[in-house]
Amino acid sequence: MSGNNLISVTVNDKVYQVPAGLSIIQAADRIGVCIPRFCYLEKLSPLGGCRMCLITVQGIPKLQTACTTPAKDGMVVVTESEEIDKARKATLELQLAQHPLDCFHCDKATRCDLQDLTYLFGDIQHRYDFPRKDLPTLYDNPLIERNLGRCVHCERCVRVCEEIQGADAISATRRGRPTEMREVPGGGECQHCGHCVDVCPVGANLDRLFSHRGRPFQMEEGLSLCPYCGCGCTLSLNTREGRIMRVWPRGDEGVNHGSLCARGRFGWGFVNHPERLARPRIKKNGQLVEVDWEEALLFTATRLEKIIREHGPQSVGGLGSARATDEANYLFQRFMRCVIGNNNIDSSARLGYTAGLTGRLGVAGDVREATLDDVRRAARLLVIGADPVETNPILGLAMKAAIRKGATVVVADPRTTLTSRWASQHFRIRPGSEVPLILALARLLLNERELSAFKDADLLARIALRSEELASLAGMLEGDAAEQTVVLAGRGVTQAPYGASAVAALLRIVAKRGASYLLTVDRNNERGSCEAGVLPDRLPGLAPLSDRERFEKVWGQKVPEQPGLSAYEMLQAARDGKQKAFYIMGENPVDDFPDTRYVEEALSSAEFLVVQDLFMTPTAVMADVILPSASFAEKAGQFTNLEGRVQPYTAVIPPVGQARPDARILVELSRKMGKGFPHKNIVEVREEMNNLVPMKESQRQLACNGLSHAVPGPEVQWGPVEDSDFPYLLLTTASLYRNGAESNLAVGLQKGQERAALRLHPADAQGLGVSDGDSVMVTSKTGEIQVSVRLDDEIAPDTLQLAEGFSDANPKTLFGHEIDPVTRTPMARYVQVKMRKL
């Protein structure tokens, strides 16, 4: 239906031109004619059940529901008449007859459609004088209250859970007046996305984190961006006197178009948490003691200067932040390069995203990057080594929307994930074989000479696919529909050996076929931090070091010529005694980097550790100086999401305690070290940054810099080696309820899922003698963790799956610290373990 196709509709004696293909209520909304409704919501399929939208269509004797009647050319519609008014008031009278009328303590009051419509119509009769029946309120769901008595049976919650979220958790049970919209055993599992709370027109589905804590008019609302994954959803924070009370989406705004996931909606509890670092601390006599900012900054500056004097500028390393704003990251790299004087800058983007970036940088010309809307409209989706439904749930929603429109989704992944459960086809490839798979596809679709070293049969055996299965995967990228094919790749590819080569090959396929691609991004500003220059071998805008002259002009300092150390190289240098100090901003390597013990030992080898963060993370505990930083809600800046979309935002609440925004801390520290930055506020930082680097075009400015991607030979060991001492293979996944240290402190996410759950097949469980909920000790060559077990018959036998991010069982402890020689990304997809029951 093209927008150019207009039809003529007469509404209340006036003629209007509206696009063809709309229902009457949609046409009315567009022309500004008000038709009251309960059950209709534009993003859901129309129901026609509440009967509030009844209007007259000329030629049809009975009143028709405007939401289900298509507007046709020449139609004459009347939306206001005595008959219609009578019908509306009668419907309201009936709705009010069964509603408990407890507005005094209902949390929905003043935002309630039933209240609003009742006030709008005014003279409704209230003849119902029987005692109102109290239906129970259900509290089984830890985050969502279902007050069945207030339900107006609009069925929006059922429809949104089915049509948008796809969880099918809410059903309309029983029949007639006693119909209850509730979760039922055997129904889908609630994913705590909160859609049902948002769409409910009355107080029947309510946010339990907020329960009874205030009235809408006591709170202020401010827009912000979600601090968790790379989607960059727009949130509206409800705050009162500087504290966040509740989070919900704002209308249709943002890349998320009014949807949120459990993390964004219920994970805000860390912001005003009592354990937030409120004052700087310095380690004195082995104890971290609270001091004021002057002392902390002076101490830091003095120590850093001393280390630089004694050991040279290369002896300090910086880990910038996949969480902090673009501006803060930009200042961080300027600090390291100009004030400290080296290129030893990296972040947790090294854990996967930089490999993808390296791959992209090696492909000449335009490769079309998909936006979330492109994914929604895709006809085919090929997902390799990624789990968008759990890493980036809003991207997952876009995928689900595409599926509902008929898209085919094929997933190639050794794990069973939420994404693979949605796929039309799931190819369970051998663990660690995402890269050989891509090379096999490249061989089929690109005919590149270098790949001829592979023999088909070998490759197929490594991947564990049959040739017709590989052909059907390749078929996703062939034919005319390739333009509407989106390839999604994730850490399965980027964290593998030769991950960059694989990404490059994949992008060459995508470019050749005219398809588009998108890399999943785990943290909110992984991409922005890289594009701001937090990389050892790139300047802001991904400019190569050879381009440093124009930066030096603006910064007034020379930029070191040689590329610096990446994250693991820095850690190794610390262990070797060459790196003396670390400045860690907004990162928690002890928890997030593979091989926990290695990281701890490396950090403790350093003489001086500065940690700038929100909480006393396991990394902060080791620090010599702790600088408390402001959370996302307490500062202004911009984030760059996984699409490359730059989104600026402003502060909503004042900083907790004496915390300060990262950018401000960096400016003040630079001043203390004698090479002060000139910026007086964040706008000046942004201006300088944008003048040097037009962020939106940073992708286009990528020159193929002749990175020749090494093509692995057939002798490369893909995947795990059999080891009888460690018979199980542990694969990591993401979780809807965790993303980083702060998520463990958010009470909402704790309620969603309290503890980590190791998934294993019932047959394996039986062999070990464990049942659901038992504790086991999982041991690898590097470490061991204790975790409770959850049986899942869709997991492959001898395989275990554990989600990252839970503080009670960190799989990173089990991994080693081997890194890929090109991307320098740690290989952390799978590890061999043994298990014993506790």
Add this chain to the structure above:
Amino acid sequence: MIVKVLTRNFDKPDSHTLAVYEAGGGYRTLRKVLESWTPEQVVEEVKASNLRGRGGAGFPTAIKWGFVPKDSPKPKYICVNADEGEPGTFKDRHIMEQDPHLMVEGTILSAYAIGVQTAYIYIRGEFVLAGERTEAAIAEAYAKGYLGENILGSSYSLDIHVHYGAGSYICGEETALIESIEGKKGWPRVKPPFPAVEGLFGCPTVVNNVETLANVPLILDKGAAWFAGLGTEKSGGTKLFTISGHVNRPGLYELPMGTPLLEMIEEQAGGVTGGKKIKAVIPGGASCPVLAAHELDIKMDFNTLMAAGSMLGSGGVIVLAEGTSMLAALLNLERFFAHESCGQCTPCREGTRWIVQILERIERGEGTAGDPDTLIDIAEHMAGRTVCPLGEAAAGPVKSFVKKFRDEFLPGPGPDAGPSGTEHHPQVAGQDG
């Protein structure tokens, strides 16, 4: 005068078997039609016969068939509505128990006329014997080549599947029936789109009542003119009337369209029990407006009853004798509708419950003077404002009972007050919600 057209086999022993059906000439018509008639000819014949739907709406059958788009690439379906749930109606059950092959042959012929390859018979879950006999009849038909691939050597194939309901009156409504076959809960759909265009699995679908389809073999056998001649000008054929209530001989009676109501009651059903006078008659099943004593001199066909402000409906005649509490009768009906309401739309879901609560209050002696008007007001909001006709069905009796017997709904004991003595529907709100 009783006419044995549809019920001609009923009294024969083992009438439900293929052998008896064939001995009486069964499936002869099918053979004739498949050999020498086109589907269009079948439709024309049925049109000329004035056959109107026997499920309650009385819509001309051939015209309903004509709504199916001829050139649609989608498969077409026919659903046989054997969910007989209308209180006072028990005719389809007898057809299925005593002459299921008549229904099967009628289904095949109708499917042929529309261009259907797959038919569903939706049988009410409580009809155990009817279901068994229908399934047995279908098996016999398959075995004899009357169903399946290339029926009787022609190029026409048809499969019939039996699907059972699970205890819901609303699944007798055609779109709710379709939803139920699709495996979803039985919530009627908003129309348009109509099933003929977008029905089962989104494909063109015709839903016909058992009795309607049972007439088709006879029409095609003896001709439209014969069939039309049996009835009245606008309603062809006979009707299976199920007479119940305060009569001496309640039961199933096949009578020509246009039979006078009083004759039906006095002669066929043996008159009112105890020789009492008739107080009121519900002419066509619970959803039809009631006729008071002075309105009973009427011929029973679709048009005459509509002109009298009621409906022929399914032909379920319920006779209420002098001394019956109309309050109790209405309460019984409305409890049923409240219990069976699917709950999807506000007027029916809330309106039926409120009506029951008011009627119960009047029964307890706590009624108010405003109650009759309130009842009519609620009923008027339900009629025509709901997703499906259950709203009208529940509203019709309220309006007719209260208007015609108003003093029984006012405070103070009415002339024939008494407890409703009906089975208690615990799900109906009032006490337990």
Add this chain to the structure above:
Amino acid sequence: MSEKLNRFIRTITLFELLKGLALTGSVWVKSIVTPKAVLVTRQYPEEKRPSFPAFKGHHGFLKDEDGSLKCVGCGICAAACPANAIRIETEEGLQHEKVVTGYEIDAFRCIYCGLCEESCPKDAIVLTQLFELADYENRERYIWKMDRLLAVGEKRPLFRDEIDL
């Protein structure tokens, strides 16, 4: 004598001053010798008159017969207050009910209009006849919290010395 001399003498002798003092003195003497009943000035605080019943004085929070707060935490009083004087804090109780955990009236902001009393749907707050609101101590004393409001609501004192606040 000339004008100038006249004025000079008046100034030297403080004549105008003595004239004023004489007036004051005579009134003072009159007040001593006049019987008390004829004097019109009420000698507050020795003599006090209670305020009229409709007087809008110190707020009082009320309880039901069974001892629970009438207040349900709906917030209408806070919304109605034209001076933003009321601050309410509520939380979820153990039975998932709404519990009022904090109720404060900023006595300096309050303009004693009584809209809170008028708007309260549960008649939980009243403005009593207590008009003696002055206090010695610090500003914090003028944020009236629930315990104080309940005490006033229970006692309904007419005068400050009837209650210990």
